[in-house]
Amino acid sequence: MDYGKKVTASCPATVANLVCGFDILGMALNDPQDEIEMTLSDVPGIRISHTDGYALPSDPAQNVAGAALLDLMKEVQEPVGFDISITKHIKPGSGLGSSAASSAGAVVAANHLLGNRFSSKDLVRFAMAGEKVASGVKHADNITPCIMGGVTLIRSIFPLDIVQLSAPPLFVTVVHPQIEVRTSDARQILRKEVLLKDAIRQWGNIAGLVSGFLQKDYDLIGRSLEDVIIEPVRSMLIPGFDEVKSRSKEAGALGGGISGSGPSIFMLSRESETAIAIEVIMKEVFQSIGIDYKTYVTTLNTTGVKVKSEY
Amino acid sequence: MDYGKKVTASCPATVANLVCGFDILGMALNDPQDEIEMTLSDVPGIRISHTDGYALPSDPAQNVAGAALLDLMKEVQEPVGFDISITKHIKPGSGLGSSAASSAGAVVAANHLLGNRFSSKDLVRFAMAGEKVASGVKHADNITPCIMGGVTLIRSIFPLDIVQLSAPPLFVTVVHPQIEVRTSDARQILRKEVLLKDAIRQWGNIAGLVSGFLQKDYDLIGRSLEDVIIEPVRSMLIPGFDEVKSRSKEAGALGGGISGSGPSIFMLSRESETAIAIEVIMKEVFQSIGIDYKTYVTTLNTTGVKVKSEY
Numbered sequence: 001m002d003y004g005k006k007v008t009a010s011c012p013a014t015v016a017n018l019v020c021g022f023d024i025l026g027m028a029l030n031d032p033q034d035e036i037e038m039t040l041s042d043v044p045g046i047r048i049s050h051t052d053g054y055a056l057p058s059d060p061a062q063n064v065a066g067a068a069l070l071d072l073m074k075e076v077q078e079p080v081g082f083d084i085s086i087t088k089h090i091k092p093g094s095g096l097g098s099s100a101a102s103s104a105g106a107v108v109a110a111n112h113l114l115g116n117r118f119s120s121k122d123l124v125r126f127a128m129a130g131e132k133v134a135s136g137v138k139h140a141d142n143i144t145p146c147i148m149g150g151v152t153l154i155r156s157i158f159p160l161d162i163v164q165l166s167a168p169p170l171f172v173t174v175v176h177p178q179i180e181v182r183t184s185d186a187r188q189i190l191r192k193e194v195l196l197k198d199a200i201r202q203w204g205n206i207a208g209l210v211s212g213f214l215q216k217d218y219d220l221i222g223r224s225l226e227d228v229i230i231e232p233v234r235s236m237l238i239p240g241f242d243e244v245k246s247r248s249k250e251a252g253a254l255g256g257g258i259s260g261s262g263p264s265i266f267m268l269s270r271e272s273e274t275a276i277a278i279e280v281i282m283k284e285v286f287q288s289i290g291i292d293y294k295t296y297v298t299t300l301n302t303t304g305v306k307v308k309s310e311y
Numbered sequence: 312m313d314y315g316k317k318v319t320a321s322c323p324a325t326v327a328n329l330v331c332g333f334d335i336l337g338m339a340l341n342d343p344q345d346e347i348e349m350t351l352s353d354v355p356g357i358r359i360s361h362t363d364g365y366a367l368p369s370d371p372a373q374n375v376a377g378a379a380l381l382d383l384m385k386e387v388q389e390p391v392g393f394d395i396s397i398t399k400h401i402k403p404g405s406g407l408g409s410s411a412a413s414s415a416g417a418v419v420a421a422n423h424l425l426g427n428r429f430s431s432k433d434l435v436r437f438a439m440a441g442e443k444v445a446s447g448v449k450h451a452d453n454i455t456p457c458i459m460g461g462v463t464l465i466r467s468i469f470p471l472d473i474v475q476l477s478a479p480p481l482f483v484t485v486v487h488p489q490i491e492v493r494t495s496d497a498r499q500i501l502r503k504e505v506l507l508k509d510a511i512r513q514w515g516n517i518a519g520l521v522s523g524f525l526q527k528d529y530d531l532i533g534r535s536l537e538d539v540i541i542e543p544v545r546s547m548l549i550p551g552f553d554e555v556k557s558r559s560k561e562a563g564a565l566g567g568g569i570s571g572s573g574p575s576i577f578m579l580s581r582e583s584e585t586a587i588a589i590e591v592i593m594k595e596v597f598q599s600i601g602i603d604y605k606t607y608v609t610t611l612n613t614t615g616v617k618v619k620s621e622y
Contacts, residue, residue, distance in 0.1 A: 021514070021518065022511060025518070155516065155531075156512070161519070163519060193506055193507065194505060194506075195504055200335065202510070203513060203514045203517045204465060204467055206514045206517055207474075207517050207521045208472070210521045211464060214521075214522065224466060229510075
């Protein structure tokens, strides 16, 4: 055991669902990213401090990073402890995978300190315990791209079956309107049943989107970014959504929609100029509505959580 | 116009749905195939004869090949006629795309006689008029693989959006129990609404299956061949289904299910030995039930309808 060893981890924001892939698809972004500093200790237990002002709980069992680490530690025989300092740049409740970044970052950093004994799939499994603390549900569609990078598919959650999908380079423009949409609320407004004909249209789009990524067919990606089931309901919680979406597509976006359960909206583009033009549109829309916002112009992250050793 | 020119077309059987891809996925088989002979005539109109004993209608408007050709002829300016002789080896009502083979074969042969002026997508559009005659619904999930070969995706039917998916070599074992399941009946027993949680599981599998084909990942193909929505209902119409499926998987099948709306059952395998062992199982099951059957051990067809000129 390398007690005293310290690492820093950069933990990317993620976009879950990717419009038509509710609960199964996700992608990682290069901006924003959280930072986690973690030191391996011979004092058992988890000690969490935050350098930001979000007042997140520091009790490990109540903290998403802590809960994930507790799950990981069940499978470590030796006595170990972790001292963690978290600096969040991904705002909680943004729909950009803030909790996933903390839980995924924590388990990747811990795994590094423990000599990389666990597989990516193990790490996803541990980090899901963090997501359960955050939203009451063990979901993996943010955690998986956060850990693995790129675009990922959760074919099945029980048993866990993860597929990494290659994808062409993509620019991503994000706007985070500063309103609150709780994941649990966003889930509750969904109908428990859907029309079979809508489900068929949805799975056509999912199949098209997966093919578009793997075949690097930008037009097919664009045509497939359509959601007839979730977006019509959830977008009502996000003022300005329809205008951002229609104007972004007019400006050349491949398409886009709600990031995770919102309120952030993301748009994919093939060219950086388009991604920048879309940021201007997003700013105009939320300025005119009078809602504070934050925007990002970034790219698809292909590495996932990055760990650096610091002695 | 090359009046008097004669061609023959080989028109492959097809498996629609591919377990989890209801109404969107399909694949072509090398066996069985129909044969169409077609002569371009300067006598306007369509004259259809059948060399088989299926008593299919020869009135063009009532015949699937005729209806498809009538749709094609609307977009031909010159006066043309077609003399057609159809030999069906794909039994009507088998669930192996019998009507699609006739309508797809007819429009591909006619296009050849007309100097290949229409695109594959045009041909799919014309042939859909034939499917409407057969089942009352303009569907394309048999026609498209029949025309293009391989595995195909109908991302959207209105507007028509077709994607060809590359796939690894596959062996296919088929059993056609000689019972009648009408496509329209098989469609009517489906519920109009499905549980969102089942739809999510289904689209995880569809995304997995598409990735499996494109990434040539046989295990992923196998894991994704699961249908929680259509098969549990429709398989009740097919005696022996559960036994064929479970024993085939025990024998090494990647997976499989109902071909189209049934009653044929198909199983995919990586190795020819497995495909042959599955045929034995299928024969045993239907012999023990006392239902007549026909089996095929074949492979994924990658060419679609093949046309040869004959002067």
